[in-house]
Amino acid sequence: MTPLDERIAALLLADHAFAPATPGFVGAAVELRAALGERHTLRHGFLSPRSPRTAVLSGPPSPGLEASIARMADDLDAATPLIGEVRPGGVRVALEAGLEGGGPLGLTRRWALAGTLAPVLAAAFANSPAPDGRRSTRQARHRGLPVLRAISDPRRAWAAYVLEQPGRTGAGLAGLARHVDALRPPVAARGHLEIDVADRQPRDGWRVVVAVTAVLMDDPRAAAAAEQITAPLAAEPALWQRAAHDALSDPVLAAAARACFVEAYGTLARHGASRDLRDQVAEFTERYVMRGRCPADDVLDAVKPARR
Secondary structure, eight states: OOOOOHHHHHHHHHHHSBOOBOBTEEEEEEEEEOOOSSOEEOSSSEEEEEETTEEEEEOOOEESHHHHHHHHHHHHHHHHHHHSSOOEEEEEEEEOOBBSSSSTTBHHHHHHHHHHHHHHHHHHTOOBOOTTSOSBTTGGGGTTOOSSOSOOSHHHHHHHHHHHSSOOOSSHHHHHHHHHHHOOOSEEEEBEEEEEEEOOOSTTTHHHHHHHHHHHHHSHHHHHHHHHHHGGGGGSTTHHHHHHHTGGGSHHHHHHHHHHHHHHHHHHHHTTOOHHHHHHHHHHHHHTGGGTOOHHHHHHHHHOTTOO
């Protein structure tokens, strides 16, 4: 099969980057440490093998945050007979792309907010530490990534990112599709917005990841606040490297995280989110964010108590 011309490939990628839709539906995917031979349909979503030792539980787009979390919890319970003990790993959050244009619900504005918010969330949820003190080995892959690309058009920005990444194999549409599926940037355009910034979390901390990400992106008032808080980060040098290595010990990231998490908790309270969910977000905020820490710090402290 003849390889796609790069210009045609860029047009195809841009055309399929977003399916414009009003924000509101929330989806999530959780990595699990498990050997799985085939895909299984669960109560709401799917459990699929990713590698010999990793499976992914993908929940469906759900009408709102609480429905998404409840369905994911159901499916995690349903996965137990298939894989034994369920040990959640990294968490991805899927949100609607937004509407055409740059208004409060516009996909242009949402793409930019996702880009500036992502390193803040990555720093807060960092939990794949390394002996050199790095808080997130997983996010260190993105250390050279700009917070916002120079291209302001989200569709063109996504196409440019995909085509400049190494590892593209095969010819034609199938090869391009495999290449896109294999990419795991912090913010991706997959018809919807995919935000992939969280390492494995303590206990059922995946709920905090979904809740904080969804409310800061989808609630107009919270999104406007998060935009104001994080927009200056686009000019910060080496921010992804700092998020991966220093996490919330970096004062700039720490200040942004404190403001964002307070805003997220207030938004959950304003919308009448369940007491359990609000308490869980409050506990994470107090234990980690307000103290300039992330879950990886607990691991690093256990190895080297005198580090801090």
